[in-house]
Amino acid sequence: MNTEQVLKQAENLLGTWNKETSHPDPTRLDAVVDTNDLHASVQAVHEAGWGYLTAITGSDLGLVDGRMEILYHFCSGPAVLTLRVRQSRDVQVVVPSIADVIPPASFFERELQEMLGIHVEGLNNSDRLFISDDWPEGVYPMRADFTLEQAAPVSVSHAAPLPEEGVVSGNTFVVPIGPQHPALKEPGHFEFTVDGEIVTAARMRLGYAHRGIEKAAEKRNWNQNLYLFERVCGICSHTHAMAYSMGVEKLAQVEVPLRAQAIRELVAGLERVHSHLLWLGVAAHEAGFDTLFMYSWRDRETVMNLLEQITGNRVNYSANVLGGVKCEIGPEQSRSVKEGLTYLEGRIRHYLDVVTTDVMFLNRTRGIGTISFDEAVRFGLLGPTARASGLVRDVRVEAPYGAYLRYPVSAVTETNGDLEARFVVRLKELLVSCFTMRTIVDNLPEGPLSVRVPRKIPVGETISRMEAPRGELFYYIRSSGGETPARIHVRTPSLCNWVSVLEKAVGRQLADVPMLIAGMDPCFSCNDRMVTVSRSGGSQTWSWEQLRQHGIEYYKR
Amino acid sequence: MATNVFDMCPASWKQVISEVRTWARLNSIWAVHFNSGSCNGCDIETLATLTPRYDVERFGIKLQGSPRHADVLLVTGPVTRQARERLVRTYEQMPEPKFVISIGSCSISGGVFEGCYNVGGSVDEVVPVDVYIPGCPPRPEAIINGIIQLLTHVKEGTRPVAKRPEQTAEVASSQQERVVA
Numbered sequence: 001m002n003t004e005q006v007l008k009q010a011e012n013l014l015g016t017w018n019k020e021t022s023h024p025d026p027t028r029l030d031a032v033v034d035t036n037d038l039h040a041s042v043q044a045v046h047e048a049g050w051g052y053l054t055a056i057t058g059s060d061l062g063l064v065d066g067r068m069e070i071l072y073h074f075c076s077g078p079a080v081l082t083l084r085v086r087q088s089r090d091v092q093v094v095v096p097s098i099a100d101v102i103p104p105a106s107f108f109e110r111e112l113q114e115m116l117g118i119h120v121e122g123l124n125n126s127d128r129l130f131i132s133d134d135w136p137e138g139v140y141p142m143r144a145d146f147t148l149e150q151a152a153p154v155s156v157s158h159a160a161p162l163p164e165e166g167v168v169s170g171n172t173f174v175v176p177i178g179p180q181h182p183a184l185k186e187p188g189h190f191e192f193t194v195d196g197e198i199v200t201a202a203r204m205r206l207g208y209a210h211r212g213i214e215k216a217a218e219k220r221n222w223n224q225n226l227y228l229f230e231r232v233c234g235i236c237s238h239t240h241a242m243a244y245s246m247g248v249e250k251l252a253q254v255e256v257p258l259r260a261q262a263i264r265e266l267v268a269g270l271e272r273v274h275s276h277l278l279w280l281g282v283a284a285h286e287a288g289f290d291t292l293f294m295y296s297w298r299d300r301e302t303v304m305n306l307l308e309q310i311t312g313n314r315v316n317y318s319a320n321v322l323g324g325v326k327c328e329i330g331p332e333q334s335r336s337v338k339e340g341l342t343y344l345e346g347r348i349r350h351y352l353d354v355v356t357t358d359v360m361f362l363n364r365t366r367g368i369g370t371i372s373f374d375e376a377v378r379f380g381l382l383g384p385t386a387r388a389s390g391l392v393r394d395v396r397v398e399a400p401y402g403a404y405l406r407y408p409v410s411a412v413t414e415t416n417g418d419l420e421a422r423f424v425v426r427l428k429e430l431l432v433s434c435f436t437m438r439t440i441v442d443n444l445p446e447g448p449l450s451v452r453v454p455r456k457i458p459v460g461e462t463i464s465r466m467e468a469p470r471g472e473l474f475y476y477i478r479s480s481g482g483e484t485p486a487r488i489h490v491r492t493p494s495l496c497n498w499v500s501v502l503e504k505a506v507g508r509q510l511a512d513v514p515m516l517i518a519g520m521d522p523c524f525s526c527n528d529r530m531v532t533v534s535r536s537g538g539s540q541t542w543s544w545e546q547l548r549q550h551g552i553e554y555y556k557r
Numbered sequence: 558m559a560t561n562v563f564d565m566c567p568a569s570w571k572q573v574i575s576e577v578r579t580w581a582r583l584n585s586i587w588a589v590h591f592n593s594g595s596c597n598g599c600d601i602e603t604l605a606t607l608t609p610r611y612d613v614e615r616f617g618i619k620l621q622g623s624p625r626h627a628d629v630l631l632v633t634g635p636v637t638r639q640a641r642e643r644l645v646r647t648y649e650q651m652p653e654p655k656f657v658i659s660i661g662s663c664s665i666s667g668g669v670f671e672g673c674y675n676v677g678g679s680v681d682e683v684v685p686v687d688v689y690i691p692g693c694p695p696r697p698e699a700i701i702n703g704i705i706q707l708l709t710h711v712k713e714g715t716r717p718v719a720k721r722p723e724q725t726a727e728v729a730s731s732q733q734e735r736v737v738a
């Protein structure tokens with residue numbers, strides 16, 4: 001079936017619920033539905049097995065327009081279906097929860113609640129999402145009339161225990177992990193209730209790295225935002241910048257030169273290699289296999305050298321500009337890329353050998369955290385985590401964009417769905433990437449590196465999907481014709497993959513938990529949203545102030 | 558307790574004990590890393606500093622899991638509201654003498670995140686900073702340079718005078734007064 005037919009199918013599914021249809025571009029179907037019909041239409045789409053829910057975008061259209069919009073994006077291959085619900089912003093906006101049909105939607109719905117003050121009916125969780133504990137009630141940062149003054153912190157007692165501190169209540173023992181913890185390289189917080197060694201419940205809270213980038217983007221011009229979005233995440237910075245610039249270019253109706261597209265894909269490939277090798281090291285470290293950690297980071301320096309040689313920087317390389325790229329691949333660069341790739345391919349094969357034959361390591365990975373194909377679909381997993389369970393979720397393959405049309409990649413899948421499979425998938429994927437990069441370097445099209453993009457971007461909205469090292473990255477960009485964007489919404493892959501950890505930790509030994517977390521390759525900076533922790537009181541003989549004072553005195557020396 | 562024994566020692570012993578301490582301290586700096594909401598760029602470069610290519614372990618520097626065992630706090634990120642209180646408490650848990658290195662432009666001034674609603678601004682508004690390493694992210698060489706600066710000062714028994722471009726002479730002099738315990 002081609003994209004047109006797939007979209008037609010969606011249109012038929014919606015039937016009379018669909019009040020207004022439009023096709024913003026040939027791969028998209030935009031349907032306005034009534035709030036009352038929303039649940040039924042989502043159910044119809046879901047039950048017919050039409051694609052998967054990829055994101056929910058809420059946006060405040062402003063005081064003049066006087067409405068709020070909630071967009072439900074579904075993807076099936078290259079086709080994107082958007083269900084659009086509109087309500088007046090002057091009264092409390094209420095939408096029904098669809099988490100009973102699609103469980104992972106609860107993450108997105110809680111974001112709506114937190115950021116825009118939209119009441120999601122049926123979502124019985126009003127805990128803080130990713131806004132800090134000292135955020136005042138009833139203030140919503142993504143509303144059009146939000147000002148910084150409104151967000152003055154409510155006072156929190158410096159002496160009070162933090163919600164993260166461990167508690168013993170009754171017979172259960174809760175092991176708190178994070179925000180500062182040796183097993184985490186980034187701030188997150190997990191609470192595992194244990195019975196002996198076995199985890200009986202798992203919860204997490206993120207939001208430590210939530211900076212408020214989406215709001216800040218509305219104050220900066222299109223060009224400045226490129227560098228801001230690059231810093232959503234320092235590991236996959238190129239993918240973020242690329243998703244953003246491809247979206248803006250689509251809005252501005254600018255055609256990026258072929259050479260620039262190819263260089264973008266090349267840098268994205270190098271980024272995937274650096275990201276996966278980094279992950280391999282960290283994951284091995286969690287398993288106590290520090291030798292592998294050190295080796296993979298040593299080899300990663302080869303990629304870092306290449307990135308530096310091509311772009312001038314090791315991290316946050318800013319290879320993109322709006323309308324193209326700013327770095328050229330000359331004969332010298334292509335020679336070093338090829339040399340580097342040859343070396344890396346050898347090493348990656350070696351690592352593939354290690355993770356599938358080392359008995360000690362296999363004890364930590366084989367048969368652990370197994371996610372079946374059906375579960376992967378139900379959890380809405382993305383990227384290598386999904387592919388390890390045999391679910392092909394790879395935008396490069398499903399909906400090729402940019403240079404992936406000319407230099408296609410094949411999806412790598414495994415069927416076991418355990419931790420071992422996730423190692424194997426990522427490493428095999430690197431071999432595929434290396435092969436593609438070699439092809440690109442050998443067949444670079446001639447031409448300019450960039451074209452001009454106007455300072456003001458025409459009115460419109462667009463969706464930009466891209467395969468980041470961790471899975472599908474989703475950008476929603478709306479312009480109102482000015483020098484700054486009207487709304488940018490980012491949905492990062494880690495957000496969709498958390499469920500796999502929380503569900504799979506229960507019933508496992510506590511010692512497996514760091515491996516499970518590492519197995520999905522989480523990126524806290526990217527996703528910072530969360531599931532909150534509730535605190536139950538425990539008895540303490542000392543008051544907190546006393547304990548704290550004691551601690552400070554004790555360590556004074 | 559231990560303080561009293563030390564206080565009872567004759568001056569010459571004290572001298573020797575201090576020298577031994579400084580020697581030990583210089584060769585075994587243990588660091589704890591705290592991410593206060595960074596983009597990860599600085600964190601991966603910090604980690605790269607510890608791995609074979611740059612290998613700061615040759616100076617006896619080691620990343621340590623617990624703040625209670627650490628001498629140096631490496632802070633990255635612009636201090637988000639949710640991280641602020643956690644940063645203070647991590648700092649308080651470290652035994653004296655303790656040093657703080659602020660890594661990356663956004664930990665120094667907010668950098669690219671300046672003005673974001675959930676961002677405090679800079680690390681030195683929350684905990685006293687000894688060494689600033691600018692860059693977005695700084696290269697591993699820059700991080701090593703920062704660490705070496707710190708070591709030089711530890712050797713001399715002084716606090717490094719941290720300099721931020723806009724820092725006033727007053728702040729700098731008050732920092733100098735905090736001599737190593």
Ligand code: SF4
Pocket residue numbers: 231234316595596597598599600633634635660661662663664668669692693694695
């Ligand atoms: S200084 Fe730059 S690279 Fe470092 S954490 Fe901040 S934004 Fe990221």
